[in-house]
Amino acid sequence: MNMHKTAGGGFKDAPVEAARSFRILMNAMARPGSISQLDAIEPPDPLSPAAGTALLTLADPTTPVFLAGAADTETARNWVAFHIGAPIIEPSDLRSFAGRGRPPGEVFAVGAWADLRGHLEALPIGRPDYPDRSATLIADLPTIANSGAKLSGPGIRAIEALSLPETEVFQENNARFPLGFDVFFTSGSLVAALPRSTRVEAA
Amino acid sequence: MNAQAYNFAYLDEQTKRMIRRAILKGLAIPGYQVPFASREMPMPYGWGTGGVQVTAACLVPEDKLKVIDQGADDTTNAVSIRKFFEKTAGVEVTEATGEASLIQTRHRIPEQDLSKDQILVYQVPIPEPLRFLEPRETETRKMHELEEYGLMHVKLYEDISRHGEISTSYAYPVKVEGRYIMDPSPIPKFDNPKLSDSSAIQLFGAGREQRIYALPPYTDVQSLDFEDYPFEVSKAPHDCDLCGAKDTYLDEVITDDAGSRMYVCSDTDFCSTRRQNGHVGRLGTPVSSEVA
Ligand SMILES: [Zn+2]
Numbered sequence: 001m002n003m004h005k006t007a008g009g010g011f012k013d014a015p016v017e018a019a020r021s022f023r024i025l026m027n028a029m030a031r032p033g034s035i036s037q038l039d040a041i042e043p044p045d046p047l048s049p050a051a052g053t054a055l056l057t058l059a060d061p062t063t064p065v066f067l068a069g070a071a072d073t074e075t076a077r078n079w080v081a082f083h084i085g086a087p088i089i090e091p092s093d094l095r096s097f098a099g100r101g102r103p104p105g106e107v108f109a110v111g112a113w114a115d116l117r118g119h120l121e122a123l124p125i126g127r128p129d130y131p132d133r134s135a136t137l138i139a140d141l142p143t144i145a146n147s148g149a150k151l152s153g154p155g156i157r158a159i160e161a162l163s164l165p166e167t168e169v170f171q172e173n174n175a176r177f178p179l180g181f182d183v184f185f186t187s188g189s190l191v192a193a194l195p196r197s198t199r200v201e202a203a
Numbered sequence: 204m205n206a207q208a209y210n211f212a213y214l215d216e217q218t219k220r221m222i223r224r225a226i227l228k229g230l231a232i233p234g235y236q237v238p239f240a241s242r243e244m245p246m247p248y249g250w251g252t253g254g255v256q257v258t259a260a261c262l263v264p265e266d267k268l269k270v271i272d273q274g275a276d277d278t279t280n281a282v283s284i285r286k287f288f289e290k291t292a293g294v295e296v297t298e299a300t301g302e303a304s305l306i307q308t309r310h311r312i313p314e315q316d317l318s319k320d321q322i323l324v325y326q327v328p329i330p331e332p333l334r335f336l337e338p339r340e341t342e343t344r345k346m347h348e349l350e351e352y353g354l355m356h357v358k359l360y361e362d363i364s365r366h367g368e369i370s371t372s373y374a375y376p377v378k379v380e381g382r383y384i385m386d387p388s389p390i391p392k393f394d395n396p397k398l399s400d401s402s403a404i405q406l407f408g409a410g411r412e413q414r415i416y417a418l419p420p421y422t423d424v425q426s427l428d429f430e431d432y433p434f435e436v437s438k439a440p441h442d443c444d445l446c447g448a449k450d451t452y453l454d455e456v457i458t459d460d461a462g463s464r465m466y467v468c469s470d471t472d473f474c475s476t477r478r479q480n481g482h483v484g485r486l487g488t489p490v491s492s493e494v495a
Binding site for chain 2: 014015016018019020022023025026027029030031057058059060062063106128129130131132134136153154155156157177178180182195196197
């Protein structure tokens with residue numbers, strides 16, 4: 001057990017732990033494919049320490065959170081309500097968003113990649129004049145490693161490799177740049193990012 | 204210092220989260236200006252409140268902060284910002300470019316190449332490079348959306364026909380990854396090549412205009428130019444009079460009432476480091492012979 005993890009799933013010293021966690025997330029987003037350790041907190045199952053820390057660092061009452069599939073448990077909802085105060089987007093809301101065009105603003109979509117996969121069409125990808133108003137995915141994978149798909153683009157010196165769960169969906173996401181969603185992949189205590197700007201090639 | 208009297212790095216947690224989210228979207232869309240809700244800071248707008256807010260959102264207690272104003276660490280502006288973060292974030296400060304983990308700057312990029320462990324935060328007065336062509340935000344946003352950058356090129360070309368060259372020497376516009384035209388802040392165009400393919404993360408904050416934008420490391424940043432008039436870095440035909448550097452950006456300094464002048468590196472840390480290493484310019488004296 002790491003001593004710095006806080007029972008109850010919150011930061012012990014929020015200003016400093018949030019600052020350190022953000023720096024890790026910023027470096028990850030600035031260097032797609034680079035893998036870092038992120039585990040300032042111990043969130044309730046099934047959220048991984050990396051996913052929970054990312055969400056606690058970035059989300060708040062102004063950013064709706066969508067808990068996908070297995071991540072949508074009562075304990076997870078209570079944790080989001082108590083520690084983050086973010087409104088929860090119901091799966092039914094997500095479907096109706098899709099029917100009326102994508103919702104405005106930034107949302108966080110959290111869960112196993114396999115559970116998020118089916119909801120991508122409903123998540124906001126920004127507007128042509130405001131591409132930043134788009135979803136950030138915090139997507140859990142069984143493992144993360146620097147092998148597999150080849151990444152290139154801003155933040156990458158030559159080529160980086162990342163064990164993406166698939167490639168085509170990220171190629172499509174990159175093809176509509178500057179629109180798109182951005183992803184933090186998490187696994188246990190590890191995090192790596194895949195922004196929309198990254199070009200992806202199958203291994 | 205009374206730590207209890209301040210939020211860490213001055214701003215409250217919700218404000219820092221909002222700025223942090225804007226920084227992440229800025230990094231995901233290089234060169235695009237992300238709106239953010241700028242806060243009042245205990246300093247005037249002209250002092251770089253946008254850069255200060257970005258720095259506040261990025262700092263960790265382990266950081267070593269350097270602040271420069273036109274290349275110098277010792278101006279009132281640079282000193283106040285440094286003190287502000289010493290007090291509110293408890294960070295160490297430094298004047299040595301190589302030692303800093305985060306550098307906040309106004310109007311210069313350090314001469315020394317930055318490393319992958321460094322962050323450069325720019326203070327930006329006017330983030331919109333198209334503003335002088337079009338005062339309406341809705342219109343400039345549309346121009347970026349549609350990549351309607353023809354007018355910008357026309358303006359630069361008119362400059363050439365009037366002056367024989369592009370006369371814009373500060374805030375010279377760039378294109379990021381072949382997509383967004385971006386204002387690099389009022390750095391001299393001498394610095395423009397250093398924007399591209401940098402190992403460091405570059406973040407830009409405009410307080411009054413409430414915009415944040417970013418360049419991840421190794422991002423392609425091209426200064427706008429034309430086939431018949433390629434972008435050229437103009438450099439004064441002088442070496443630094445103090446350290447003899449041939450390839451730095453120089454300030455012209457009037458040295459007496461008769462109008463005598465000398466040229467010295469605008470990057471004071473770079474210049475003094477060279478002098479400490481034994482380099483001597485035309486009017487310089489070896490460092491060891493100077494009165495401390
Ligand atoms: Zn010099």
